Amino acid sequence: MRKIFVLRMGHRLHRDFRITTHCALVARAFGADGIIISGDKDDDIIKSVEKIKASWGGKFEARYDKNWKSSIKDWKKRGYVILTTMYGINLPDAEKIIKKDSAGKDILIVVGSEKMPSEIFHIADLNIAVTNQPHSEVAAIAMILDRIFAGMELKRNFRNAKMKIRPQEKGKRVVSV
Numbered sequence: 001m002r003k004i005f006v007l008r009m010g011h012r013l014h015r016d017f018r019i020t021t022h023c024a025l026v027a028r029a030f031g032a033d034g035i036i037i038s039g040d041k042d043d044d045i046i047k048s049v050e051k052i053k054a055s056w057g058g059k060f061e062a063r064y065d066k067n068w069k070s071s072i073k074d075w076k077k078r079g080y081v082i083l084t085t086m087y088g089i090n091l092p093d094a095e096k097i098i099k100k101d102s103a104g105k106d107i108l109i110v111v112g113s114e115k116m117p118s119e120i121f122h123i124a125d126l127n128i129a130v131t132n133q134p135h136s137e138v139a140a141i142a143m144i145l146d147r148i149f150a151g152m153e154l155k156r157n158f159r160n161a162k163m164k165i166r167p168q169e170k171g172k173r174v175v176s177v
């Protein structure tokens with residue numbers, strides 16, 4: 001089965017803890033297989049993703065790779081690399097290109113933090129925008145995964161969960177599995 005990973009570039013210790021954690025949680029919840037974190041090494045993020053996985057299930061993998069360039073080049077040997085940037089092709093148009101060009105391939109979705117190195121705009125197979133307006137890497141991950149999975153990820157079952165939510169119109173109900 002094809003693998004879909006997110007590459008979070010330029011992680012900064014302390015400053016980006018919350019947003020990089022959110023990139024990982026959103027990637028996991030929306031059906032990606034894992035996240036590669038590049039920039040400053042931050043074991044606390046990997047630990048917090050592992051904790052979520054232990055309680056809520058699934059096989060999501062979080063790992064650190066200091067060298068984003070070799071990570072992307074390695075990925076390109078077997079897969080398709082998407083850079084998320086407000087300067088790219090807007091999602092409604094990019095969606096058709098992704099479907100055609102990534103068919104049967106693994107996908108790497110690259111998101112940035114601060115200013116991205118200019119070469120990244122040329123290394124990726126496709127630069128895609130989720131609107132051509134500035135916003136957030138977290139929203140970009142969610143929207144792109146939702147289009148790739150055509151909404152099916154919203155119903156996904158996470159195996160080996162210790163806890164599950166019984167959805168309520170009002171109130172909260174969590175059951176131990």
Ligand SMILES: C[S@@+](CC[C@H](N)C(=O)[O-])C[C@H]1O[C@@H](n2cnc3c(N)ncnc32)[C@H](O)[C@@H]1O
Pocket residue numbers: 084085086087110111112113114115116128129130131132133134135136137138140
């Ligand atoms: C807060 S932005 C910082 C962008 C930075 N000012 C720059 O010029 O590269 C962080 C990341 O969010 C994502 N992002 C922001 N707006 C986006 C958009 N409209 N479409 C797709 N991704 C976007 C990109 O991955 C970007 O690297």
